[in-house]
Amino acid sequence: MKRGLIVIDVQREYFDGALPIRHPAGHLEAILAVMDDAAKAKIPTVVVRHHQPDPDSPMFRHGSDMWQLLEEVESRPRDLLVDKQLPGSFTNTDLDDFLKANDVDTVCIAGYMTQVCCDTTARQAFHRGYAVEFLSDATGTLDVSNKAGSVTAEQLHESILVAQQMFISDVIDRAEWTSRIA
Secondary structure, three states: OOEEEEEEEEEHHHHOOOOOOOOOHHHHHHHHHHHHHHHHHHOOOOEEOOOOOOOOOOOOOOOOOOEEEEHHHHHHOOOOOEEEOOOOOOOOOOHHHHHHHHHEEEEEEEOOOOOHHHHHHHHHHHHOOEEEEEEEEEEEEEEEEOOOEOOHHOOOOOOOHHHHHHOOOEEHHHHHHHHHHH
């Protein structure tokens, strides 16, 4: 088994912008620890950054301050930076080519948001034949209200984790992942 770590959209928009991630507690610390553990274990690490295709978008506008990676992620080692415009990190990117070139057969998902880009990327990886590990404490979300209803961050996060574990991913926490790579 050869793992690859995919760190999705740890950008300022989720800290200082319109979409502050609030659950689970310690999500950023877990992401940073996973990145450090991957570097020590020489696990290929891909950092993904999202931007909206509309140059006037109020969120994730390419080149804006809120589009920037969080400095703590920007300053850590990575093997590839992927820029994407859709929720799935494989769509119109070179992610799959990179993983294949590095003989990766198992991907680990960390980052934001649990129910959008993390969930979509995990599903895309599974569809491409990768085994998927989805980190319960190194992914995160926020409360969501829209015309379909309202859900708390806790409910949303747990629902996605349960759905992922049903068929797509092995949902584990950072401690379990760290023990697996030791």
